[in-house]
Amino acid sequence: MTVGFVMLCHTALDRAAQVARHWATHGCPVVVHVDKRVKRKGYDRLVQALGDLGNVRFSGRHACEWGTWGIVAATQEASSIMLREFPQVRHVYLASGSCLPLRPVAELVRYLDARPRVDFIESVTTEDVGWTIGGLNLERFTMRFPFSWRKHRRLFDGYVKLQRRIGLKRRIPAGIVPHLGSQWWCLTRQTLSAILDNPERAEIDRYFRRVWIPDESYFQTLVRQVSDQVESRSLTLSKFDFQGKPHIFYDDHLQILRRSDCFVARKIWPHADRLYASFLSDDPSAQATAEPNPGKIDRLFARAVERRTKGRAGLYMQSRHPNENWENGRTAAPYSVFEGFSDLFENFETWLGKATGTRVHGHLFAPDRVQFAGGDSVYNGALCDSAAMRDYNPKSFLTSLIWNTRGERQCFQFGPGDSQKLIYFMAADANAQISVISGAWAIPLFHSNRNFGDIRREAAQLQKIEAEFLTVLRASWVKARVRTWTLAEFIENPMEPLQTIVDEISPRSLRRLSEAPRLADLTGFGQFLQNLRNQGMQPVLMGDFPATGAMPQPGNRRGRPYLVK
Structure with a gap:
């Protein structure tokens, strides 16, 4: 048969x-x-x-x-x-x-x-x-x-x-x-x-x-x-x-x-x-x-x-690029965002790079240009420092940066003076680690030698932008790992939060920090905030700074960030 x-x-x-x-x-x-x-x-x-x-x-x-x-x-x-x-x-x-x-x-x-x-x-x-x-x-x-x-x-x-x-x-x-x-x-x-x-x-x-x-x-x-x-x-x-x-x-x-x-x-x-x-x-x-x-x-x-x-995590395929939330992971690898740190500490990028062994960027979303690490004008993946090119599609700029540097953690500075187009994107990204010292944007204004009326108007605008950013970070849908401190509570005990941040970026180093980066001179900062109040602008994001000009001193209380999950 x-x-x-x-x-x-x-x-x-x-x-x-x-x-x-x-x-x-x-x-x-x-x-x-x-x-x-x-x-x-x-x-x-x-x-x-x-x-x-x-x-x-x-x-x-x-x-x-x-x-x-x-x-x-x-x-x-x-x-x-x-x-x-x-x-x-x-x-x-x-x-x-x-x-x-x-x-x-x-x-x-x-x-x-x-x-x-x-x-x-x-x-x-x-x-x-x-x-x-x-x-x-x-x-x-x-x-x-x-x-x-x-x-x-x-x-x-x-x-x-x-x-x-x-x-x-x-x-x-x-x-x-x-x-x-x-x-x-x-x-x-x-x-x-x-x-x-x-x-x-x-x-x-x-x-x-x-x-x-x-x-x-x-x-x-x-x-x-x-x-x-x-x-x-x-x-x-x-x-x-x-x-x-x-x-x-x-x-x-x-x-x-x-x-x-x-x-x-x-x-x-x-x-x-x-x-x-x-x-x-x-x-x-x-x-x-x-x-x-x-x-x-x-x-x-x-x-x-x-x-x-x-598709591959963080790589946007042509067939799905126009469709929101069709991506397999918003970015390809973890990265860290710092708001207020470069305002509070002098040469913070250099210090963090040495402490973690990574290259730390400046303000990638600054209005004038992209501040790549080392002042480079072109970075991995042929990304240039042109603000116009970046702002044409900021989402693709960030995802391309993370994709083209896989294996090397990216850290960059952010602030209320930067472009805010990606705050929702970063907040919903599980790969993002966002650390915020609220109110630190006032320190450069404090050191500037400008007309106080102009300072008051800019301070009001920056505080409004940062308040909106903090509101987004507190939302229930946020997937990023978020830590926030007020400026006053951070400078009371800066070592503990800095150690936590370094440990998350380099978990294998297990090295205790012996010294913090150099703080900016805050002598008279409390009086500066009081002057803003006297001029009709209410600074609320900095925490409790006495108007006498005395700086908050480290005490027995350990400064704890609040973690937004």
Whole structure:
């Protein structure tokens, strides 16, 4: 006894002829169906190419549009020819013109001979199906689908909505329990003939003509009525992406296909010369002898789907860039943002760089230019210090900086005088570590030799901007790690918060700080704040500075930041 192949072809007929010849010359009858939409000239060439093989037949042609009844009708007619003209066939294997045998024909014959009454067809009830795309599981059996999903999508969707609205449902014939599964099966002669010779076939066919994608449900449903040994799996390797489209295998998938141990794979790229040459050879050592197990390569496909749908963390793919929150992580690596530190400490960037072993930038979002570390005008990834270029797309500027410096933590200064376009972006970024000394922006104003009226107006504006930033950082949706201190409480005990910051940036150093960076001269700062009050501006973000001019002194109380989660 042997196995016969039914091939449904519609494109790449030269490759279909090559595979059909391979099966036929190894003793397996082949019945070929060619889509009616294929031009006559191509069909005639295929018939001529296989004309010298006595065990190859051609069936009547049907138009096989995806999701319609024509595919089932073509399978029925070709299968009837197979059963009628080749009585030695015990199993019928349904394949497509883009299928490729992965193992020697003799192995498949021996495998099926050891299981003479087993039907291999994926057949799962609609409640257990999780792979359908489009939201139609049971509804595909209770609605009518007279319109093509591909050619008349509006009519298709509109008619579905109409049927849902008026509650129109079809009656499922008695004894029919809808099942779904892969189109590619291998059935025994007894099972297939029982389905094709069913006395109620006319009524069943009439019902399935208006089922959506009947080739995934017709045989899958009827096999449950007539077979008592169904293995709900396919011997054909067929993988689909997240959109329900079949994966196409190329030459570089050779080892993956071998690892699957399946007998047949689809869909093969017509120009994959290496695959066809490897698997259509007569060398039995080229393929392994094992139980078909496509699950062995499922992990690779799952990773491929994840990479395609999510991308790499912090790298914005062109296909998802315009869509908000479609990114896989806002940035590629952790980074630190410091507000007020460079105002309170002299040469803070240099000190932090030495303490943590990282390069520390100045104000990357300063209004005049980008202050890269070391005063560089161009940084990793060809990022320039032009403020106009940065402000054209500040989000891309920051994400590109983090992506192009992966492996080296980025630290930069921020303040109310900088561009505030990214405050929401950074606050929602789990990679951001934001440390704020509120009110420190007043120190440069205190040291400036400007008209006090101008100072008062600028102080009011800067305080308003920083207050808005702090409000954002206190929001419930914030994912960044945020620490804030008022200026007064920070200078009471600066070592503890500085040690915490250094430990987070360089967790492996485990080095205790011996000295803090040099504080700016704050003599008379309290009186400066009182003068602002006297001029009608109320400074509230600095904390409690006495108007006498005496500085807050370190005491027994340990200054603790409040952490916003």
